[in-house]
Amino acid sequence: MAEKKHIFDDPKNVKRVLYLLYTCCGILFALDFVIHRHLVHPWERLVGFYAVYGFVGCVVLVLIAKWMRTFLMRDEDYYDREELVMKSGADGGDHVES
Amino acid sequence: MWSPEIPAFVPLLIGALLALITRGWLRGAVTLAVIVVSGLLLLQVPAGTSVQLSFLGYDLMPYRVDKLSLMFGYVFHIAALIGVIFALHVKDTLQQVAALVYAAAALGAVFAGDLLTLFVFWELLAVSSVFLIWARRTERSYVAGLRYLIIQVLSGVILLAGLLAHGSATGSLAFGYIGLDGVGSWLIFLAFGIKACFPLLHNWLTDAYPEATPTGTVFLSAFTTKVAVYALARSFPGTELLVFIGAAMTCFPIFFAVIENDLRRVLAYSLINQVGFMVCGIGIGTALSINGAVSHAFNDIIFKGLLFMSMGAVLHMTGRINGSDLGGLYKSMPKTALLCIVGAASISAFPLFSGFVSKSMVMAAALEEGYDWVWLMLLFASAGVFHHAGIKIPYFAFFAHDSGIRTSEPPTNMLTAMTIAAVLCVAIGVYPQWVYQLLPFDTGYNPYDATHVLTQTQLLFFSALAFVWLNLQKMYPPELHSVNLDAEWLYRRFAPRLIGAGFSRVWQLDRNFREWCLSRITGLINYLAQLHYPGGRGSVTRPTGHMVIWVAVLLAVYLWLLLSFPNAAMVGH
Numbered sequence: 016m017a018e019k020k021h022i023f024d025d026p027k028n029v030k031r032v033l034y035l036l037y038t039c040c041g042i043l044f045a046l047d048f049v050i051h052r053h054l055v056h057p058w059e060r061l062v063g064f065y066a067v068y069g070f071v072g073c074v075v076l077v078l079i080a081k082w083m084r085t086f087l088m089r090d091e092d093y094y095d096r097e098e099l100v101m102k103s104g105a106d107g108g109d110h111v112e113s
Numbered sequence: 114m115w116s117p118e119i120p121a122f123v124p125l126l127i128g129a130l131l132a133l134i135t136r137g138w139l140r141g142a143v144t145l146a147v148i149v150v151s152g153l154l155l156l157q158v159p160a161g162t163s164v165q166l167s168f169l170g171y172d173l174m175p176y177r178v179d180k181l182s183l184m185f186g187y188v189f190h191i192a193a194l195i196g197v198i199f200a201l202h203v204k205d206t207l208q209q210v211a212a213l214v215y216a217a218a219a220l221g222a223v224f225a226g227d228l229l230t231l232f233v234f235w236e237l238l239a240v241s242s243v244f245l246i247w248a249r250r251t252e253r254s255y256v257a258g259l260r261y262l263i264i265q266v267l268s269g270v271i272l273l274a275g276l277l278a279h280g281s282a283t284g285s286l287a288f289g290y291i292g293l294d295g296v297g298s299w300l301i302f303l304a305f306g307i308k309a310c311f312p313l314l315h316n317w318l319t320d321a322y323p324e325a326t327p328t329g330t331v332f333l334s335a336f337t338t339k340v341a342v343y344a345l346a347r348s349f350p351g352t353e354l355l356v357f358i359g360a361a362m363t364c365f366p367i368f369f370a371v372i373e374n375d376l377r378r379v380l381a382y383s384l385i386n387q388v389g390f391m392v393c394g395i396g397i398g399t400a401l402s403i404n405g406a407v408s409h410a411f412n413d414i415i416f417k418g419l420l421f422m423s424m425g426a427v428l429h430m431t432g433r434i435n436g437s438d439l440g441g442l443y444k445s446m447p448k449t450a451l452l453c454i455v456g457a458a459s460i461s462a463f464p465l466f467s468g469f470v471s472k473s474m475v476m477a478a479a480l481e482e483g484y485d486w487v488w489l490m491l492l493f494a495s496a497g498v499f500h501h502a503g504i505k506i507p508y509f510a511f512f513a514h515d516s517g518i519r520t521s522e523p524p525t526n527m528l529t530a531m532t533i534a535a536v537l538c539v540a541i542g543v544y545p546q547w548v549y550q551l552l553p554f555d556t557g558y559n560p561y562d563a564t565h566v567l568t569q570t571q572l573l574f575f576s577a578l579a580f581v582w583l584n585l586q587k588m589y590p591p592e593l594h595s596v597n598l599d600a601e602w603l604y605r606r607f608a609p610r611l612i613g614a615g616f617s618r619v620w621q622l623d624r625n626f627r628e629w630c631l632s633r634i635t636g637l638i639n640y641l642a643q644l645h646y647p648g649g650r651g652s653v654t655r656p657t658g659h660m661v662i663w664v665a666v667l668l669a670v671y672l673w674l675l676l677s678f679p680n681a682a683m684v685g686h
Contacts, residue, residue, distance in 0.1 A: 021444045023512065033581060040578050043571045052564040055480045056488070059568075065492075069572040072496040073579035080371035081590045084597070088372070093596040094605055099252045 174226025239265030245329030275300025327425030351398025359393025405474025441515030
């Protein structure tokens with residue numbers, strides 16, 4: 016029984032979403048030149064400040080987080096090994112082998 | 114019949130009692146009716162109502178209604194209603210009763226007018242909510258619940274110590290502005306800080322919330338931290354330290370959220386991040402920033418509830434919650450996926466969604482007050498929250514690679530609860546005046562000016578672009594089965610090890626001392642034995658002649674004494 020095809024099973028649709036995103040980003044960046052903005056802070060006057068900050072901020076966030084894994088990551092049962100009393104360990108001792 | 118002076122928590126406690134004695138659909142109907150009626154009654158209560166009484170020479174005010182407490186009162190009713198609908202399919206008396214008591218405790222705390230009443234509800238929050246964690250009935254949830262309870266009760270004990278010190282220093286137990294001066298106020302600050310997840314005090318949340326039941330976490334996410342936010346807004350507005358604590362809270366959890374695998378734990382980290390915005394707003398202390406903090410708390414309860422509900426639905430239907438095990442669920446749970454995206458858009462502060470109309474107030478206030486670096490941190494956190502809560506949660510659960518899991522939409526009541534929350538998110542985003550009119554201050558803030566809409570949209574779209582780019586470059590960290598060390602390591606691993614090492618040192622010393630004593634005794638015995646072994650001085654056999662000599666010596670001494678003191682013998686007679 017063939018499963019129903021879903022929208023993102025077709026790589027073309029994924030591409031379409033991505034192109035839509037790229038277009039939106041382009042338009043938003045261009046709007047900086049069109050819309051008159053009320054700016055409070057001098058940094059905000061840089062063209063595309065929010066766009067660049069968002070992009071760079073997220074890349075830096077992910078790269079630092081990835082680097083944090085090198086010294087923070089442990090096995091999934093890191094705490095469980097010592098905290099959980101496994102049933103076999105707490106056995107009364109009169110366990111009959113089958 | 115019903116007086117506005119009857120505190121708002123009373124109906125919910127009655128509801129909890131009714132839930133205890135009813136079963137099945139009747140219980141659901143009764144609890145829903147109680148919450149709706151309680152909410153409608155609260156709408157009738159005017160700001161300014163209060164109840165006062167005297168206790169041990171202190172003037173207490175167990176019930177105090179003003180704009181600030183009313184706002185939290187309303188949203189707690191909304192949260193309780195949504196939570197109960199979400200949990201209607203659950204047949205577990207423990208959970209349903211605990212949830213209502215928990216909601217009642219939250220209402221009691223925000224309407225408390227004095228610190229002693231606050232303390233009572235502060236502890237009731239802890240004791241009632243822990244059952245929502247234990248209700249999972251796994252060994253992990255049991256120990257996580259124990260840790261949660263210890264930390265929460267500790268916060269209450271610190272609050273009690275603080276309020277006693279503060280009360281004796283100032284002669285007043287009023288739950289109003291306290292500010293940081295004196296030991297008592299610092300203790301109260303610390304107690305609030307534990308519940309508000311200040312950095313390094315935050316792990317009870319990320320530890321316990323993901324271990325609770327799918328429905329329990331929805332309640333948990335609504336009440337405890339928001340009561341703490343309310344308490345900070347009430348007692349410490351304009352405390353500059355809070356600006357920096359809040360800014361730190363917005364930033365550090367997002368790093369953990371990016372590499373966390375358990376999607377409900379990702380949401381727990383993002384909850385701390387959102388509370389950071391509120392704490393920061395309270396610290397700035399202007400009318401605009403306090404409004405921002407309070408309205409963000411209001412919106413966060415709804416959109417974070419929605420996100421926890423969508424992940425709860427995933428857990429309920431698939432039995433899995435790790436990003437590494439999920440993916441492709443949009444195929445079998447399209448409605449849940451859509452509702453989750455609404456919550457994700459709201460928390461990310463997309464225009465026309467609820468986060469947009471509240472978070473920006475805090476950021477605008479930070480700029481106005483000259484906190485440039487704090488503003489940059491908040492901006493970074495805004496991009497980051499979109500990254501981990503806005504994209505990561507829906508992406509890894511519903512899209513990404515197809516995990517092959519085929520399930521179906523969650524029960525109707527779950528979908529209904531999520532739909533109500535989603536509708537509220539959009540409604541508040543489109544028509545923010547509805548929330549703004551409840552705010553304590555009138556600032557005339559308008560979130561929808563061209564600059565704000567454009568800059569926020571740019572920030573978010575380019576964050577999304579960064580996500581796409583990192584994924585295409587294969588630089589995005591994959592979801593892995595793992596545990597990431599956090600401050601909790603100090604009390605979950607380091608302290609037990611340290612205490613263990615300390616005890617083994619004590620035991621070592623004790624053993625050494627006893628061994629030394631034993632060796633001395635053995636030495637003495639050996640020495641005595643040596644004396645009596647063949648050849649030992651004690652075992653020499655002496656001839657009878659020796660005794661005769663000694664007797665002669667004794668007699669000689671006696672004779673000499675007698676001759677020297679002739680009268681001495683007479684004295685004896």
